[in-house]
Every structure is written in structure tokens, then in C-alpha cells.
Amino acid sequence: GQNIDQPTEMTATEGAIVQINCTYQTSGFNGLFWYQQHAGEAPTFLSYNVLDGLEEKGRFSSFLSRSKGYSYLLLKELQMKDSASYLCAVMDSNYQLIWGAGTKLIIKP
């Protein structure tokens, strides 16, 4: 079956760095996505990786290792507004998105 695993909840301090991991097992692979979702709102796109390596976009970076079925989202210089759920999703061979359960990130002052 298809499976996406990520931690349920993480806590970090304002100004610090946090890494959210995601492992996956899917039928085919056409890229991995990270989305941010604030409570009561729809997800918003953060990053996309289809090749191995690190993609950096401002304070956020995303890493992918296809051989290990592994990705992480790295958030630097954490701000209170970064408190949200972070969803990992993999596009399978049918171009459908398979979603993880999300990681709730709590930022403390």
C-alpha cells in the first residue's frame, strides 16, 4: 500500500531552526510536496522536490532522497506565524497526491 509518515507534533522556539521529516512508500513517484496549513484554512504550497537534493526558498528549505524515500522541510529563523500544520504529499505514478497526516508545529516565544 501507499504510506506517508511524518511526526504528529513538534515544538520549537521562536528564532530557532526546526526540521520536519517525511518518509514515504508509494506506487511510483512524480515529486514530493510540502504544504502549510493554518487552522481552519486550506493548505498553501511551500515547496516541490522531484530530484535528489536541497531546494532553498527563503527561510524554508526542502530536501529529498528518492533512494531512501525520505524528505525533510527545514524552517529557519522561526516566527510565531509559522505555527501551523505542515503536510507532506507525494505525487504517485497516476499523478495523484498522496497525503501525510501532517505535522503540527508549535512555536513558543
Added chain:
Amino acid sequence: GAVVSQHPSRVICKSGTSVKIECRSLDFQATTMFWYRQFPKQSLMLMATSNEGSKATYEQGVEKDKFLINHASLTLSTLTVTSAHPEDSSFYICSARLGPGTGVPSWPGETQYFGPGTRLLVL
């Protein structure tokens, strides 16, 4: 960027009534739209894939007679929750996909644009 709207944003209804939720792509044509449901503290659950001009494809466990989907035009898909019950109370989110509808995204990085969601409460 591409914008997807949903209406209504919030609805409260009595048990046994039907509720229609609209999903519109405002500045692009979406041959494919997706309907998701999200219960509190859980991830998105794909309910169905809606293709313009054809029948929707429902995920396993989703009752097609209860959740009616109509994708009548390239900019509008509707989800009707028929005979709603309290257990149907949830956050319903639609998304629309760019591209020619062949399954290949035009820009994989933003393959799906999400609507703002509709919060349904059935009393």
C-alpha cells in the same frame, strides 16, 4: 496566481437536509477538480476526482449517492451532501489542477490550487 473560490465558507444545517458546495476556478480553466474532507486534527482525505463533462471518480469508502459531484463547466464543480447527518460535519476543501487534463501538470510545483474550504456543521 490561480485563484479558486468556494461558496459557502460556512454552513449550518439540520440533519436530513442537503447542502451544496460550489468550487470555482476564477482565472483559469480546470479540467480536473478534487474534493477533500478534513476532520479535526486529521489530514486531508481525498473524496473524489471530478473531471469536466464526465462522471466523478470516487475514492474507496465514499458513497457516490450521498456525495453528488457535478463538474458542468471548466470553471465550476459542485459537491452536494445529500441527507446530511452530524457525522458529515467536516471541513470540505476543493482544489483545481492546471494542465491539459491528461494527468500531467503544467507546473508540478503548484499542481493543485486549493479553495479556502467550507466548514459544514450538521445539527
